[in-house]
Amino acid sequence: MxxxxxxxxxxxxxxxxxxxxxxxxxxxxxxxxxxxxxxxFEETHLDQGVAPRYLGLLSLVSANPGQPQNKLAEAVGLQKSSLVTILDRLEKDGILERGPIPEDRRAKGVWLTEKGGQVVEELSREAAAHEARMTEGLSETDRARLIEMLGVVIENLRA
Incomplete structure (x- = not known):
């Protein structure tokens, strides 16, 4: 050498x-x-099980209760079969529940349980603090612009 x-x-x-x-x-x-x-984020929240990994999905369920599984899968960019495995785990942990949708008996809707609502609320607060650490050194304008630009990238990929 x-x-x-x-x-x-x-x-x-x-x-x-x-x-x-x-x-x-x-x-x-x-x-x-x-x-x-x-x-x-996950390493700092080991006591929350798998919930931190799926905070985005849980927030989506919180904001859109009762949505069918296929619509949730589409929203997070997963195959329905992959999402079902995740939902099974979150349901087993008591964070969400699935049930029939009155308008479509063939589809199952997804809702947060009371525990799930508390988990999402707590993790959302902690995620905001994590994001502040993650974007340290960026101005508020740069941070907002980055989010906006990533939104364009996401829409381009969905098209």
Whole structure:
């Protein structure tokens, strides 16, 4: 090994690995930010079971009680079969419940339980504090603009 290679290797050992061209890829950076944000949030809420991982879904159910499972799956970008497994776990934990929809007896609607409402309320407060830490150094204008721009990306991907 060359001396310069050895010093470069030692320097690289102390710094994050680079991804080459992907370092400038929006998709890669979004995915990395998502993984790190969720992992950090989950690690600070181990006492809440799987609920922190599915806060987005639970918030969607809270804001839209009684929606059919297929509509929820579409809203969060999951296959219905993947969502059913998640709903089974959350129902087992007493966070949500499923039942028939009066207008469509073939479909099952999803509602938060009382416990689920409390979990969503508590985790939502904690998620706001987590987001403040996560966006430290961004101005309120930049933060709002980032959310707006990501909304455009999301709509483009849904189209």
């Amino acid at each position: 060359h001396d310069s290679s050895a010093s470069e290797a030692a320097e690289a050992k102390d710094s994050p690995l680079r991804s080459g061209p992907l370092d400038r890829s929006l998709g890669y950076r979004l995915r990395l930010a998502q993984i790190l944000a969720y992992r950090n």
